[in-house]
Amino acid sequence: MGRLQEHPVVQFRRGKKVTIYFDGKPMEAYEGETVAAALYANGVRIFSRSFKYHRPRGFFCAIGKCSSCMMEVDGIPNVRTCKVYVRDGMQIRSQNSYPDVNNDILGVFDRLDFMFPHGFHYKKFIRPSFLRLFFVNSMRKFTGLGNFPKEEIKERGREETLECDIAIIGAGPAGLSSAIYAGELGADICLMDENPRVGGQLVKQTHRFFGSAEHGAGTRGIKIAENLEKKVREFDNVNISLNTGVFGIYDGTIGAVKDNTLIEIKPKKIIIATGAYERTLIFENNDLPGVYGAGGVQTLMNVYGVKPGDTGLIVGSGNVGLILTYQLLQAGVDVAGIVEAMPVIGGYFVHAAKVRRLGIPIYTSHTIKKAYGSKRVEGAQIVALDDKWQEVPGSERDISCDFICISVGLSPTHELLYQAGAEMRFVPELGGFVPVRNRYMETSREGVYVAGDAAGIEEASTAMIEGRIAGLDSAIKLGYGDKEAEEMRDKFVSDLEEMRRGPFGARILKGLEKVVV
Amino acid sequence: MPDYCKRGFLLTDEIAPRPSDERLKERKVAFIECPQEIPCNACVFSCKFDAVEMENINAPPRVIYENCTGCMKCIRVCPGLAIFMLEIKDGKGRITMPYEFLPVPEKGDTVSLLNRKGEIVGEGTVTWVLPPEKNEGTALVTVEMDKDLLFEVRAFRVR
Incomplete structure (x- = not known):
């Protein structure tokens, strides 16, 4: 049905056919x-209903960062369906809706x-x-999301304590690079990721990467993920723990659930x-099923081979929006256009x-x-902006499309850094806190490092170099490595500086001035 | 910010200096349309003949046409798909372009030629294809066309 059978770049290796x-x-x-x-491929577009007004909600991020795809799975309520894998006979029920x-x-x-209105229950x-x-009792019947499991859960939880030299949270391009370089020096590493596979968002980047030839430019993101995984698995001293969600850092001790x-x-x-995580944008009907995060669409299409729709409208012309447009065309999906609020295209010209x-x-x-539509996107209206960012009256025009991708930037996932006690600053040039x-x-906070997009939104190529620097420096501080390791670390620091010297790096450098001491 | 950043395509007077007709008749030559300063140097390192020059990783590349042997190493790795191999053979123009769509055309197919804005400007014949599996998913396709279209056509559509 909605699944891609062939693709010019990706071979979809689908598992055994099952029924859910x-x-x-x-x-x-x-x-x-x-x-x-799987639900999307079967034509399901409404995944949940909003808490109060029961507005239809579709999926948005596809990587477990939002809550619009929550359903009851095998009796357990409020499960993010973008994070659980299908099993034969799985029972999935929508919640907060009748019938x-x-x-x-x-x-x-x-x-x-x-x-x-807000606070009406007091008045x-x-x-x-x-x-x-x-x-009060009647109103309570309409509140809350999901129902308690009917059966008592008999299974007992277990506890485990681990010790290691370096704990790395997140196995994307930055985390993997940290693990490889610190692992090489001999440090005992625990690499954790909440997803069932390593690679982070590289697994949906089917395009060839820009960057420095020494650091893998010209290679596709999916291939870089494979290479990094192969490399990291060579080390016995790197313990990879997948499906592991880190929920807190308490005085240097990490709490996680697997x-x-x-x-x-x-x-x-x-x-x-x-x-x-992906940002969204405010406009009328921006919660309609069919308004998706650009990264969410990439996941759906490039990882699972599911067609997001027939014609898309892309909002935002940064590299993500431009690349997504190209990837949609590769998957045989039409793109009605790219909308950009700035007077110039945000991403690379090429x-x-x-x-x-x-x-x-x-x-x-x-x-x-x-966005037009009542239960799903049926079109969109765009409008011109003048040089003061005000709408030009009469310039509205309708665009025919059945889904809209929001690619207006990302914000660093900063919660754990806050909790670890690191001093945080709001830097718009780097995407947030x-x-x-x-x-x-x-x-x-001594001994707590940051790398990749969590340190500021940039490219995967710079995330990998930052990861190496953090991995090397933390291992060196623990007494691993020699002078050569220090030289390597310093070389990566100057490589980074070199990469940021162009006009695209200027904004990043302006932001870094505010946080690098 | 240059005007091409508003349009998303280059005008004929914004492209790099063209190789001479004599050079184009001699053998294939790489022509790069990458005017913006971005941190990427994949093409420079792919070239074994010192034909691509770059001052630093952010500077736009420049092709030294005399050194280029037409080996097509650079076109295989360019993440911007911004390199085209140009040639004049038997009075006809030939462009080799990267192609990442399905279906992959076959030798002898007639294709619609698109300019930088995506407008159809003519038709051409496929004379050579490097299948995508031999180049990590990016096919290379040589299309023969009118010689005057060499600096205009930058894509094609399989019919």
């Missing part, structure tokens, strides 16, 4: 697919919004006082390489030229005004 049940309806799925991807998520009669609340339905309890095991990790050094010569229009000084650190990526 969505609200009792059997659907075809393949092992290795997430529930969200089902597609036709939720409570969706009427969206039309009655004037009756329920309305309180009189007469003898009926108040009845009102299946039903609570893990306490006591490392000597910590490298936080948690990456970033990326823009790639899609422009295939006839894709780029509307600079334009933004999206609204980032830690103060030295040139070797060590934060103000």
Whole structure:
């Protein structure tokens, strides 16, 4: 149905065919697919209903950073379906809707919004006082997401304590690079990632990477992920723990969960390489199913081989938006255009030229005004902006599309850094809150390092170099390596400086001035 | 910010100095359309003949046409798909372009030629194809066309 059978760059290796049940309806799925991807391939577009007004919500990020795909899976409520893999006979139910998520009669609340302003339960339905309890009990029936599991969970949780030299949180390009370089020096490493595979977001980057030839430029992201994984698995002193969610850092001790095991990790050094999450944009109907994060669409299409729709509109012409446009065309999906609020294209010219010569229009000084549709995107309206970023009246135009990709930038995943006690600063040039650190990526909290997008939004090529620096420096501080390792670390620092010297690096350098001490 | 950053394509007067007709008749030559300063030097390191020059990793590349042997190493690695091999053979123009779509054309196929804006400007015949599996997913396709289109055509569409 919605699955890609052939692709010019990626070979989709699908597992065994299985059957899953969505609200009792059997659907075809393949092992290795997430529930969200399988449902999408079967035409499901509404994944959940919003908390209060029961507005339909589709999937958005596809990597477990948002909450719009939560469903009940095998009796367990509020499971992010983009994070669990299908199993034969799996029972998936939509929640917070009656009778089902597609036709939720409570969706009427969206039309009655004037009756329920913020804080209405303090002011309305309180009189007469003898009926108040009845009102409260009735209102409670409409609140909350999901239902408690009907069966008691018998399985007992387990506890485990681990010690290591360096704990690395996140096995994307930065974390893997840290592990390889610190592992090479002989440090005992625990590399953790919440996903079932390493590589982070490299696994959906089907394009060839820019960068320095010494650091793998001209190689596809998916291939770089394979190479890094192969390399990291060569080390016996690197313990890779997947499906492991780190939830906190308490005074240098890391708390993590893997299946039903609570893990306490006591490392000597910590490298936080948690990456970033996608931003969204405010416009009318921006929560309609069909408005997706650009990265979410890449995951769906390039990792699971599921077609996101027939015609897309891309909002934002940074490298992510431009690359996604090209990737959509490769998958045989039409692109109606790219909308960019700035007067110039945000990403690299060569990326823009790639899609422009295939006839894709780029509307600079334009933004999206609204999405059309009631249960899914049926079109969009864009509008021109003047030099003061104000809408030009009368310049609205309708674009025919069935999905919209938001690629307006990323924000660093900073929560663990805060919790670890690192001093944080808001730096718009780097995408949001980032830690103060030295040139070797060590934060103000001694022994806590940062690398990759968590340190500031940049390219994967720079994330890998930052990872190496953090890995090398933390291992050196622990007494591993010799003079040669120090020289290597310093060379990577100057490589980074060299890469950032161009106009695209100027903004990054301006941001780094505020946090590198 | 130069105007091409607003348009997303280069105008004829913004492209690099062209190789001479004599040079184009001699053998294939790499022509790079990468005017912006971006941190990438894949082409420089791929070249075994010192035909691609770059002052630093952010500087735009420059091809020394005399040194270029037409070996096509650079076109295979360029992540921007910004390198084209140009040649004049038997009075006809030939462009070798990277191609990452399906279906991959076959030798002898007629294709629609697109300019930098995606407009159809003519038709050409495929004379050579390097299949994608031999180049990590990027096919190389040589298309024969009118000689005057050498500096205009930058993509094609399989019919």
